Amino acid sequence: MALKGVKVIEMMGLAPGPLCGTILADFGASVTVIQKIDSIANMVDVMSNGKKTIKINLKTNEGVQVFTKMCTSSDVLIDTYRPGVMEKLGLGPESLSQINPKLIFARLSGYGQKGYYKNKGGHDINYVAMSGLLSLFQKNNEPPFIPLNLVADFAGGSLMCVLGILMALLERSNSGKGQVVDCSMTEGAAYLGTWVFKSRKLPIWQGEPGTNLLDGGAPFYATYRTKDNKFMSVGAIEPQFYSNLLQGLNLSEDDLPDDNNERKEKFQEVFLRKTQEEWSKIFDKLDACVTPVLDMKAVDTHECNKSRESFYKDSDNFIVPEPAPKLSATPGYSSGKKAQPKGDENAIEILQELGYKENEINELVNMGIVKAKL
Numbered sequence: 001m002a003l004k005g006v007k008v009i010e011m012m013g014l015a016p017g018p019l020c021g022t023i024l025a026d027f028g029a030s031v032t033v034i035q036k037i038d039s040i041a042n043m044v045d046v047m048s049n050g051k052k053t054i055k056i057n058l059k060t061n062e063g064v065q066v067f068t069k070m071c072t073s074s075d076v077l078i079d080t081y082r083p084g085v086m087e088k089l090g091l092g093p094e095s096l097s098q099i100n101p102k103l104i105f106a107r108l109s110g111y112g113q114k115g116y117y118k119n120k121g122g123h124d125i126n127y128v129a130m131s132g133l134l135s136l137f138q139k140n141n142e143p144p145f146i147p148l149n150l151v152a153d154f155a156g157g158s159l160m161c162v163l164g165i166l167m168a169l170l171e172r173s174n175s176g177k178g179q180v181v182d183c184s185m186t187e188g189a190a191y192l193g194t195w196v197f198k199s200r201k202l203p204i205w206q207g208e209p210g211t212n213l214l215d216g217g218a219p220f221y222a223t224y225r226t227k228d229n230k231f232m233s234v235g236a237i238e239p240q241f242y243s244n245l246l247q248g249l250n251l252s253e254d255d256l257p258d259d260n261n262e263r264k265e266k267f268q269e270v271f272l273r274k275t276q277e278e279w280s281k282i283f284d285k286l287d288a289c290v291t292p293v294l295d296m297k298a299v300d301t302h303e304c305n306k307s308r309e310s311f312y313k314d315s316d317n318f319i320v321p322e323p324a325p326k327l328s329a330t331p332g333y334s335s336g337k338k339a340q341p342k343g344d345e346n347a348i349e350i351l352q353e354l355g356y357k358e359n360e361i362n363e364l365v366n367m368g369i370v371k372a373k374l
Contacts, residue, residue, distance in 0.1 A: 001028025002330040006075045006169065009034060010051070013080025015107055015149065016185065017159035018047030020078055023162050025050050026323040030074075032350060034058075034067065037371060049314075050335025052346040055371040058089050062369045069354050071096050071103060075178075076165055079107045083118045095178045104168040104178040108161045110152075113183030113252040124185070127152035131190040132197075140211025156188025213237070219264035220245060223293060230276035231293035232283075234267070242290035248279075312337065347372035 010021035023364040025031045031051040057063040065218045076090040086092045111117035126136040128151045138144040164181035204213040211217035220236040236245040249270045256263050276292050283290040300311035300319050314320050323332030351361050
């Protein structure tokens with residue numbers, strides 16, 4: 001795989017950090033997760049499949065020594081803590097770069113490593129709000145709705161951090177030196193919306209949020225309820241697609257009012273006459289940019305996704321996406337297909353790989369520096 005041989009240390013965090021590590025693991029990196037001795041993150045972790053885990057007490061000198069030893073032979077460190085925490089432990093980038101100049105120190109935080117809000121807590125909703133994008137997720141002067149925790153946590157956070165890590169790895173192949181990747185989820189979310197920021201003068205954005213072409217204001221770019229209480233998505237922007245939309249709905253321009261809201265009501269009336277499956281069969285034969293809104297519980301059964309093997313079922317029988325994008329020569333392999341570490345099974349193996357002898361391992365475990373079953 002593309003990242004085979006790359007050794008990653010992931011500091012256990014909630015959501016963005018684990019997905020960042022998982023993406024790297026899916027494409028071949030060897031990822032070891034550092035868990036706190038006792039942490040809520042340990043209990044809600046669902047992203048450690050295919051990774052090794054070890055619980056270390058970093059508030060002790062001995063724990064710091066174990067961690068430092070791991071860093072000497074690693075390529076990437078994913079820091080999910082608040083700015084300054086690693087420095088307080090004596091494990092900041094300046095300290096670790098002295099023992100391993102090639103180490104890439106990827107720092108994933110809400111507001112970045114410096115600036116007015118660097119020490120302020122937050123979650124996805126706060127970061128998307130501060131990016132300026134949340135203001136666009138509204139309609140009829142209602143408060144903005146929450147786009148799950150996808151925009152900042154995973155797009156602006158996990159993916160942007162992976163992008164930074166890959167660029168740092170590429171640059172290191174020339175310079176031989178690592179660097180700090182300062183990934184702010186707020187900035188990552190904003191950067192994700194660059195096109196939206198730069199296109200504000202275009203006619204498609206001249207109305208209030210919720211009244212424009214791409215945010216639900218257009219009848220030909222919207223979702224509609226079907227007879228069986230499911231939904232169809234319509235994206236028939238171009239004339240040829242719109243013409244096919246009307247054909248599928250068995251409508252003509254003469255049947256439709258000029259007002260967009262009234263036209264949308266007419267479309268809704270028509271979509272309510274058939275089930276999602278019936279509409280899907282009709283529009284499968286027409287190039288109208290009309291597709292069913294698939295339920296996550298059955299997204300793998302649609303022919304489009306089946307034909308590309310886009311999903312699989314894990315050991316808990318949950319539907320999970322396959323790694324993307326698909327690489328022709330070095331494709332990824334979902335770490336989710338591998339076992340989730342149970343308890344402290346990896347600890348002794350990790351310590352042995354670091355060169356610790358049996359008596360030294362026993363002492364670390366008995367002192368509560370590392371958790372393991374002897």
